[in-house]
Amino acid sequence: MRVQPPSAFKWRHFEASIILLCVRWYLRYALSYRDLEEMMMERGFAVDHTTIYRWVQRYAPELNKRCKPHLKVTNDSWRVDETYIKIKKTWTYLYRAVDSHGNTLEFLLSPTRDAEAAKRFFRKALQSLARSASQACSRREGETTSSLLTVPPTLQLAPRVINVDKNAAYPKAIADLKAAGMLSESVELRQVKYLNNLIEQDHRFIKRLTKPGMGFFSFATAERTLQGYEVMNMVRKGQIRGVGKGDILSQAAFITGMFGVGA
Missing domain, CATH: 1.10.10 (Arc Repressor Mutant, subunit A)
Structure with missing residues (x-):
């Protein structure tokens, strides 16, 4: 039973x-x-x-x-940016990424805005995509999720290009992740502000929801x-x-x- x-x-x-x-x-x-x-x-x-x-x-x-x-598969062109969230009258940073169609990839709340925070965000995004790919393969081929999770995230839906703003922390974070083997050397980093208009528009929905509560405690x-x-x-x-x-x-x-x- x-x-x-x-x-x-x-x-x-x-x-x-x-x-x-x-x-x-x-x-x-x-x-x-x-x-x-x-x-x-x-x-x-x-x-x-x-x-x-x-x-x-x-x-x-x-x-x-x-x-x-249950999420659909996203594409390999990332738009990454951070926005501000107030916690106990102090601004913190919400890292977010969408693909070129505006689909949300991942997010991370961080008390700091620096290269270490950017690396934590990228690692989380890569691990999340690896899990999504593993679950999709499990459904198609009947394999167990645990066995697929051992596959390096760089082999599963890794970004082809990452678009960011002029924040100097991003090039350092990307370079460190490439050196550690978590990102392929072929991944292109583009620091072109207008390309991130898509994610800046997407921030608005999240920011609009936080206003009625007057911040977090x-x-x-x-x-x-x-x-x-x-x-x-x-x-x-x-x-x-x-x-x-x-x-x-x-x-x-x-x-x-x-x-x-x-x-």
């Missing part, structure tokens, strides 16, 4: 569909926790804004984790919430296989389905 996995909503006082609705709306639209409290009250549910906050902190990372295996809180913002942005842009851009009903059904919750 097959054993069912434990529910992600066990011991919660509200139905899973209500929890996911609040989490999805908060991560998708520019709403505050108090906005959602009022919206739920209109629908007959007395949910305190602090409860919704705890839901987002618990389920935003889980949403990101469950969505990742801790690095951990920001990191968990941003995972949800970013993955919902991917869903919105149509990066999920079989779920179209602009198909709001299918997007909502996909998210509830991943958690085993009926629409």
